[in-house]
Amino acid sequence: MERVAPGAKRFTLGARERRGLVALDPRAILGVLAAASAVAFMSKSPAVELALVASVALLQALCGHVRMALGYLGCYGALWAILTFVFPNVGGIAATMFTISLTFSRKVFLCLMAGSLLVAECSVHRLCAALARLRVPQVVLVPLTVTMRYFPTLADEASHIRDAMRLRDIPASARMECFVVPLVMSATSTADELSRAATCRGIENPARSTDTERLRMRAADWAVLALAVAAAVGTALWGGAY
Amino acid sequence: MATHAVAQTRPSDSRVLKGRDLITIGIFTAIYFVIQFATMLLGGLHPALWVFMPVLDGLLAGIPFMLMCAKVQKPGAVVIMGLIVALIYFVTGMFTPLILGMMAGACVLAEAVRALARWKGFAGNALAYAVFGFGMCGSPLPIWVFHDSFMAQISAQGMSVEYCATLDALASAPVLVAMLAGTFVAGLAGAAIARVLFKKHFEKAGLV
Amino acid sequence: MAAGGRSAATRGGEAVRGRKTAGGCMPGCGRAPAGENGAVREDAATCDSAAVCEGADASGRVRGRASAASRADDAPVVELRGVSCAAPDGSRILDDVSLSVRRGECVLLCGRSGMGKTTITKCVNGLIPQFEPAIERAGEVRVCGLDPAACEMYELALRVGSVFQNPKSQFFNLTSNDELAFGLEAAGVDAEVIERRVGETVRALRAERLLDRDVTKMSGGEKQSLVFASVDAMGPDVYVLDEPTANLDAEAARILHDHVASILARGKTVIVAEHRLHFMADLVDRALLVEGGRIVRELAPDELRALPASERERLGLRAVDPADVLALRCPPAPRPTRALLERGLSLRGFSCSRAGRRAFPPVDLDVPRGAVAGVMGGNGVGKTTLLRAVAGLERATEGTVAFDGHPLDARARRRTCSLVMQDVNHQLFGDSVRSECELALGGAASDAAAERIAEVLSALDLELLPTRHPMALSGGQKQRLAVACALLARREVLLLDEPTSGLDFGHMVDVSRLVRRLAERGISIVVVTHDREFISRCCDSVYHMGD
Numbered sequence: 001m002e003r004v005a006p007g008a009k010r011f012t013l014g015a016r017e018r019r020g021l022v023a024l025d026p027r028a029i030l031g032v033l034a035a036a037s038a039v040a041f042m043s044k045s046p047a048v049e050l051a052l053v054a055s056v057a058l059l060q061a062l063c064g065h066v067r068m069a070l071g072y073l074g075c076y077g078a079l080w081a082i083l084t085f086v087f088p089n090v091g092g093i094a095a096t097m098f099t100i101s102l103t104f105s106r107k108v109f110l111c112l113m114a115g116s117l118l119v120a121e122c123s124v125h126r127l128c129a130a131l132a133r134l135r136v137p138q139v140v141l142v143p144l145t146v147t148m149r150y151f152p153t154l155a156d157e158a159s160h161i162r163d164a165m166r167l168r169d170i171p172a173s174a175r176m177e178c179f180v181v182p183l184v185m186s187a188t189s190t191a192d193e194l195s196r197a198a199t200c201r202g203i204e205n206p207a208r209s210t211d212t213e214r215l216r217m218r219a220a221d222w223a224v225l226a227l228a229v230a231a232a233v234g235t236a237l238w239g240g241a242y
Numbered sequence: 243m244a245t246h247a248v249a250q251t252r253p254s255d256s257r258v259l260k261g262r263d264l265i266t267i268g269i270f271t272a273i274y275f276v277i278q279f280a281t282m283l284l285g286g287l288h289p290a291l292w293v294f295m296p297v298l299d300g301l302l303a304g305i306p307f308m309l310m311c312a313k314v315q316k317p318g319a320v321v322i323m324g325l326i327v328a329l330i331y332f333v334t335g336m337f338t339p340l341i342l343g344m345m346a347g348a349c350v351l352a353e354a355v356r357a358l359a360r361w362k363g364f365a366g367n368a369l370a371y372a373v374f375g376f377g378m379c380g381s382p383l384p385i386w387v388f389h390d391s392f393m394a395q396i397s398a399q400g401m402s403v404e405y406c407a408t409l410d411a412l413a414s415a416p417v418l419v420a421m422l423a424g425t426f427v428a429g430l431a432g433a434a435i436a437r438v439l440f441k442k443h444f445e446k447a448g449l450v
Numbered sequence: 451m452a453a454g455g456r457s458a459a460t461r462g463g464e465a466v467r468g469r470k471t472a473g474g475c476m477p478g479c480g481r482a483p484a485g486e487n488g489a490v491r492e493d494a495a496t497c498d499s500a501a502v503c504e505g506a507d508a509s510g511r512v513r514g515r516a517s518a519a520s521r522a523d524d525a526p527v528v529e530l531r532g533v534s535c536a537a538p539d540g541s542r543i544l545d546d547v548s549l550s551v552r553r554g555e556c557v558l559l560c561g562r563s564g565m566g567k568t569t570i571t572k573c574v575n576g577l578i579p580q581f582e583p584a585i586e587r588a589g590e591v592r593v594c595g596l597d598p599a600a601c602e603m604y605e606l607a608l609r610v611g612s613v614f615q616n617p618k619s620q621f622f623n624l625t626s627n628d629e630l631a632f633g634l635e636a637a638g639v640d641a642e643v644i645e646r647r648v649g650e651t652v653r654a655l656r657a658e659r660l661l662d663r664d665v666t667k668m669s670g671g672e673k674q675s676l677v678f679a680s681v682d683a684m685g686p687d688v689y690v691l692d693e694p695t696a697n698l699d700a701e702a703a704r705i706l707h708d709h710v711a712s713i714l715a716r717g718k719t720v721i722v723a724e725h726r727l728h729f730m731a732d733l734v735d736r737a738l739l740v741e742g743g744r745i746v747r748e749l750a751p752d753e754l755r756a757l758p759a760s761e762r763e764r765l766g767l768r769a770v771d772p773a774d775v776l777a778l779r780c781p782p783a784p785r786p787t788r789a790l791l792e793r794g795l796s797l798r799g800f801s802c803s804r805a806g807r808r809a810f811p812p813v814d815l816d817v818p819r820g821a822v823a824g825v826m827g828g829n830g831v832g833k834t835t836l837l838r839a840v841a842g843l844e845r846a847t848e849g850t851v852a853f854d855g856h857p858l859d860a861r862a863r864r865r866t867c868s869l870v871m872q873d874v875n876h877q878l879f880g881d882s883v884r885s886e887c888e889l890a891l892g893g894a895a896s897d898a899a900a901e902r903i904a905e906v907l908s909a910l911d912l913e914l915l916p917t918r919h920p921m922a923l924s925g926g927q928k929q930r931l932a933v934a935c936a937l938l939a940r941r942e943v944l945l946l947d948e949p950t951s952g953l954d955f956g957h958m959v960d961v962s963r964l965v966r967r968l969a970e971r972g973i974s975i976v977v978v979t980h981d982r983e984f985i986s987r988c989c990d991s992v993y994h995m996g997d
């Protein structure tokens with residue numbers, strides 16, 4: 001009976017076109033991220049650090065984000081060069097200002113890389129589905145979804161309010177208040193209207209939500225996960241000093 | 243026939259988070275996060291700004307927190323707010339286990355404060371907010387906790403001895419105490435700012 | 451298409467069967483375990499899916515409608531018996547309302563705003579008393595065999611679908627596909643079933659353009675269509691629409707009209723509260739006039755159409771017949787000469803670009819002081835952008851904006867023009883009506899200033915509310931307060947963006963009178979609107995964009 005008119009789109013959930021050689025489950029990338037966070041403040045030699053950065057870059061490239069991988073490798077090189085060659089010789093305000101933050105960036109560089117991969121690979125919805133599989137309860141996932149959904153609206157509202165302020169002569173002392181008050185007012189009414197719509201659509205249903213993303217851990221996911229754990233353990237044991 | 247529809251709020255349910263509470267939490271967390279993120283970026287400019295980022299944050303982010311507390315007078319709201327902020331930071335790779343731990347501790351403490359105040363009243367919520375601010379102290383905390391690793395890397399990168407000395411001074415115990423105390427006081431101040439706006443605007447407009 | 455030959459009667463029969471299954475879960479099942487609930491729906495879903503007819507075209511619609519009426523069984527789907535609602539302060543919002551809606555019926559609630567239309571819809575979709583426990587409801591309500599006050603909202607959600615006024619605040623997900631699946635996903639329905647049902651909905655509503663979209667990049671009309679489709683995918687029996695077109699332009703309203711036609715053809719029940727009668731006139735089975743919290747009159751479609759204009763307007767209703775509305779015309783704006791107006795606003799070859807492309811074709815327009823120019827045009831031709839650009843809020847502009855013969859740069863325009871935005875909430879900053887006015891005057895608190903404020907406030911009927919917080923005002927009062935600020939800041943050009951969206955007849959007339967009075971003060975006024983009734987009442991000429 002199923003006959004779809006030519007050209008008509010068939011509705012499928014959770015389907016994504018595959019960008020690279022591997023398509024990872026968000027949980028595998030979350031695992032890499034957790035390993036990267038664990039490694040961040042372990043002492044490790046520059047060679048080990050470079051190897052770790054290179055392997056996450058390889059993972060990004062395998063997932064189809066070649067430009068992202070190259071970008072991060074370039075950034076890492078620049079960061080290292082600035083911290084080792086430029087700042088010590090320049091001194092002065094720039095060096096004092098940025099040394100610590102750049103050093104910190106270098107420490108969490110792996111986390112940033114894994115995070116970017118996760119954000120590029122999966123939507124908010126997919127991430128929430130993965131978190132639901134990891135037993136994160138709905139009382140966290142519902143507000144998380146709303147938070148992410150509200151960011152673009154917030155930006156919109158903020159620009160409208162800024163425009164309205166530009167059309168009036170608002171004294172500088174009152175600007176902050178004039179900006180914040182309508183923003184919070186509109187957030188409150190959005191919260192109210194969204195709650196109505198949500199309740200009427202059955203958001204309070206205690207039934208376990210369907211995993212419409214159809215998440216599945218495949219061999220590649222387990223392999224990535226195992227490598228991430230091995231790398232973290234290896235760094236802890238033989239990372240060397242810095 | 244009369245009013246059987248009225249007695250709907252079952253007493254046992256009144257402290258359970260429902261759909262509308264979750265959505266309210268989500269929306270105010272978005273505003274909180276944006277303020278938080280802006281101060282975080284500012285903190286990247288200078289180590290001193292970074293160290294006192296939680297202070298600035300406490301001063302500025304009181305409105306969304308206090309408004310959420312006024313709207314959701316139930317246990318769990320603050321933990322969820324903290325958890326979402328932590329999750330977003332973690333997922334984008336901007337979070338370390340240290341902040342996660344601080345956040346968790348701060349959230350639990352703040353929940354306890356709210357529970358003692360029965361989830362209402364300005365004083366209880368303000369105190370909860372001040373405590374909540376400690377969560378963000380986890381961000382500059384590596385300067386102290388991983389002091390040796392940090393200093394080793396910086397000197398290995400070839401920075402001068404004077405610079406390392408300045409940094410060492412910043413990473414001293416008094417500064418740590420100042421940061422924690424400052425965060426707490428700024429939290430109370432931030433709550434007070436929120437209260438002024440509550441009185442001036444939100445209550446008059448019928449928002450809370 | 452595949453099931454095209456299936457007779458309408460069979461379809462109806464199946465729909466009924468589906469409903470019976472669902473109705474088997476009676477009010478007592480408030481404590482039913484969730485899994486069972488999901489199972490019930492899956493059962494109903496199978497029946498409903500057979501009832502979905504592909505591509506309900508105009509003729510199919512008529513056929514479906516006729517059969518829906520003829521086979522209607524006697525048990526009403528929605529029944530209100532002696533329902534009254536009281537606000538916490540004791541005032542009555544609804545007063546002894548009784549209403550019985552048959553399966554497959556389309557009932558229109560009309561009348562002035564604030565008279566109880568929305569409250570009736572809230573009693574049906576359960577928002578009263580579940581969401582607003584402070585409102586005291588008396589009397590009996592039955593919806594698909596359930597009492598909305600005594601069951602869980604998520605049980606009701608599977609039977610009653612609601613669409614509200616504001617398209618911006620009804621979606622949860624950032625992508626349209628996730629949004630379409632949302633309701634069924636929350637109910638735990640299998641992914642395959644969700645896919646099939648969303649596919650059916652999209653086909654029935656001809657809403658393929660909604661698939662694979664980023665919701666934040668959709669227009670208001672598309673968002674509202676998406677909300678409608680998302681609700682439809684859940685397969686409810688009753689649709690409650692509360693002013694669904696209030697924020698939509700004519701084109702989007704027409705699409706929503708077709709959506710409603712499609713669900714009616716499938717034998718669903720629709721209750722809609724709406725001012726824009728012409729939006730629904732050809733679909734309704736009867737219209738109920740709501741006044742003072744009571745249903746005061748029932749009108750058959752013919753009666754509704756035959757209402758003389760004078761009586762219709764007295765009842766606060768907007769025009770019924772689309773042809774009536776289209777007939778309302780205003781002279782097109784004359785093509786201006788090369789010379790700039792000596793007294794008034796002139797645009798010459800004025801356009802602006804966004805992301806390297808012109809947002810609208812260059813505009814030549816003269817608006818003398820004391821005149822009102824309407825600006826019309828289809829979806830997305832850049833009407834709002836034109837207003838923003840004239841007001842000096844857009845960066846890359848070309849051509850000239852001049853006032854009283856002097857060309858103005860963007861900065862000067864921001865000090866000459868004032869803009870009343872579609873969402874006026876964005877532009878009120880004070881903590882009281884008076885402080886808002888003082889802010890507009892630049893904070894000077896002299897006697898002269900106080901006198902001017904008093905004069906302007908009384909001219910705009912705001913003199914009794916000086917201490918009220920701007921956000922605690924009604925929509926119309928907010929709009930007038932924004933205008934008051936413009937007058938106090940001595941702005942010579944007033945730009946209004948859709949000032950009448952969502953207004954009933956009386957309020958629309960109020961706004962048109964206000965605009966005329968403002969014009970008499972010697973201001974040049976430009977109004978962007980899709981409201982032909984409004985244009986015919988207050989504009990001197992109409993400029994059609996995109997022609």
